[in-house]
Amino acid sequence: MGTDIRAFIEYRPSPDQIWRTHSEVFPERDYRLFSAIAGASFGRDDSITLFEARGFPADASAFAQIAYYAHIVPDEEFVRDGLSRFVRAGDVAEIIANGGHYRHRSTGLISHPDARYPSSLSLSELQTAVRAVESRDETPGFAWQLALRTMQAIETELPAEVRLVFWFEH
Numbered sequence: 001m002g003t004d005i006r007a008f009i010e011y012r013p014s015p016d017q018i019w020r021t022h023s024e025v026f027p028e029r030d031y032r033l034f035s036a037i038a039g040a041s042f043g044r045d046d047s048i049t050l051f052e053a054r055g056f057p058a059d060a061s062a063f064a065q066i067a068y069y070a071h072i073v074p075d076e077e078f079v080r081d082g083l084s085r086f087v088r089a090g091d092v093a094e095i096i097a098n099g100g101h102y103r104h105r106s107t108g109l110i111s112h113p114d115a116r117y118p119s120s121l122s123l124s125e126l127q128t129a130v131r132a133v134e135s136r137d138e139t140p141g142f143a144w145q146l147a148l149r150t151m152q153a154i155e156t157e158l159p160a161e162v163r164l165v166f167w168f169e170h
Helices: 031-038 062-068 089-097 123-134 142-157
Strands: 004-012 020-025 069-073 086-088 109-111 116-122 161-169
Touching (some): 004 062, 004 142, 020 062, 031 123, 062 069, 086 089, 116 123, 123 161, 142 161
Antiparallel strands (some): 004 020, 004 161, 069 109
16 A cells, blocks of 8 residues: 555636635656655655645645545544545544644644645746656656646646645555
């Protein structure tokens, strides 16, 4: 069982507007790139770190927040399977001890227990990381390349600020 990345391309036309989700993307598992973009080495000796994880952005788009956070429900409450993720109140202390956190200005939502190294990077930062990995004779997979091209098109054609909000899950 490995570690995968959950990632959302977000954009906003101007700094005074909210971030909007363009799409969730599903880049290939690439541990060297994971290390470069968030310092997540996952036990590899050959990894480089260009950017440390910055934490989940408080201003992330609604779709990214829905995917990242889980509702906290009382231990005794019956919860049917639904669209929202949830955790029991009794598990919150362990989630916090393992690096989890409450949603900005909320104690009813907490980061998903499996989420690690949350961060966000601009297009230029991602391109820098990809170039560093490529300089080691490795090319990111097709889904990574497509995500970068999509971000570049958004930045050029709209024009808008664009970023990738991401975290890792295993």
